[in-house]
Amino acid sequence: MSSGIESVASARTRELFGHRPFLLFLLGRAFSSFSYQIGAVAIGWQVYALTHSVLALGLIGLVQFLPSAGLTFFAGHAADQFDRRRVTQACQGIEGTVALFLAWGGWGGWLNVAEIFAAVVVMGAARSFESPAVSALLPAVVPAGMLQKATAMSSSAFQTATILGPALGGLIYALSSAAPYAVMAAAWGVSAAMAGMLHVERPVMPKEPPTLKALFAGVGFVRRSQEILGTISLDLFAVILGGATALLPVYAHDILHTGPWGLGVLRGAPAMGALLVSGWMTHSPIASRVGMRMFQAVILYGVTTIVFGLSHFMWLSVAALFVMGAADMVSVVIRLSLVQLRTPDDMRGRVGAVNFLFINASNQLGEFESGFTAALFGTVPAVVLGGLGTVAVALLWMRLFPALRNVERLE
Incomplete structure (x- = not known):
């Protein structure tokens, strides 16, 4: 019986890979993520080399977050009102142009911290429009009944880029x-080309002006759904507190005594763990108790953050980051699948924008929080306290959102 189930699962996986719209979507996401991850290493290392300041590393996250915080709701409205492929292409074209500016400045030797931060602001603004459009495209390029598998595959593409990008x-x-x-x-040029080749059938929606009601409709939808609100806010607070990745240049340079290549290995370790788990979830999606599995994964993420914070050995740090990535991937697949399945198509852009705002807040404000607390208390205490906070938030959210804890399966 089990072999029969596995053969059916393998056939469904092959069907998904053979679906041209999804394959183009997957390749485009991979190249875009590849660019972003290369930038995370290059910008972080260059800023730290120029400033030797942990606070400056934290500010990278803050200057990425601020434009997206102001533009996110307009971005969600745009994803619901315009061709999502064209929105994606335009954003990736802007990001590629900014990358060329940074390359020009690097080769000319005149690039400074202020100009790097200005470039990060523009990329953050473009990404705030790109992410809701890409997220809303996913259900439209996937055969019926295969969203959890597709989400896991899409996450695999992202994690593959997250492994190769930092190392390269x-x-x-x-x-x-x-x-x-x-x-x-x-890479952003290739990604934009893939988006242009997509052909997606979508019902024509009546154009809606960007009134306050229309812009913030996604917020109201999320607030009314305890499951969506619980899972998005859990990710927000857990990652803000447990966001140690902003301090990886400090760990690589001052604690583990390695160089840029070692920093790439450290940044790639969580992605390797996430990639293995996403591959497993592609073949064997979580069939029951998905809410509880997500909480367990977040608690494990917090515990391994503490281990990483205390480690002075490269092998242990890499192992801890590996498990952190694996645990985080379980939470990511459940969260993304739950949000997509509970949201109608005409709202996916605006709900995706709210989700992106929360993700950005968790990742980029988490970087700022890590840099700020490291400047106050020291690098190791900041990471350990963040891990403890992540565990505490997960336990508290289990009580505050029982509907999320009791979600049995993704349907």
Whole structure:
């Protein structure tokens, strides 16, 4: 019986890979993520090399978050009112142009911290429009009944890029500070081309002006759904508190005594764990107790954050980051699938914008929080306290959102 079930699952997986719209979507997401991850290493290492300031590392996250905080609701409205493929293409074109600017400045030797931060602001603004459009595209390119598998595959593409991007970015940066940005520009160009080749059938929606009611409709929808509100807010607070990745340049340089390549390995370790788990979830989606599994995964994420914070050994740090990535992927697949399945198509852009705002707040404000608390208390205490806070939030949310805890399966 089990072999029969596995053969059916394998056939469904092959069907999904053979579906041209989804394959184009997957490749485009992979190249875009690849660019972003190269930039995370190159920009972080260059800013720290220029400033030797943990607070400056935290500010990278803050300057990425601020434009997206102001533009997110307009971005969600745009994703619901306009061709999502064209929105995606335009954003990736802007990001590629900014990457070319950084490459030009790097080769010319005139690039400074202020100009890097200005470039990060523009990329953050473009990404705030790109993410809701890409997220809303996913259900339209997937055969019926295969969204959880598709979400896991899409996450696999992201994690593959997160493994290769930092490792390659660190290696290329060791040769030239400008070369990573040139690679980023090329990859964003490929991603934009993939988006242009997509052909997606979508019902024609009546155009709705960007009134306050229309812009914030996604917020009201999320607030009315305890399951969606619980899962998005759990990710927000858990990652804000447990966001140690902003301090990886400090760990690589001052604690583990490695270089740009070692930083790439550290940044790639969570993605390797996430990739293995997403591959497993593609083949064997979680069939029951999905709410409880998500809470367990977040608690494990917090515990391994503490282990990483205390580690002074490269192998232990890499292992802890690996498990952090694996645990986080379980939460990500459940959250993304739950949000997509509970949201009608005409609202997916605006709900996706709310989700993106929460993700950005968790990742980028988490970077700022890590840099700020590290400046106040020291790097190791900041990471350990963040891990403890993540565990505490997960336990509290289990009581505050029983409907989320009791979600049995994704349907």
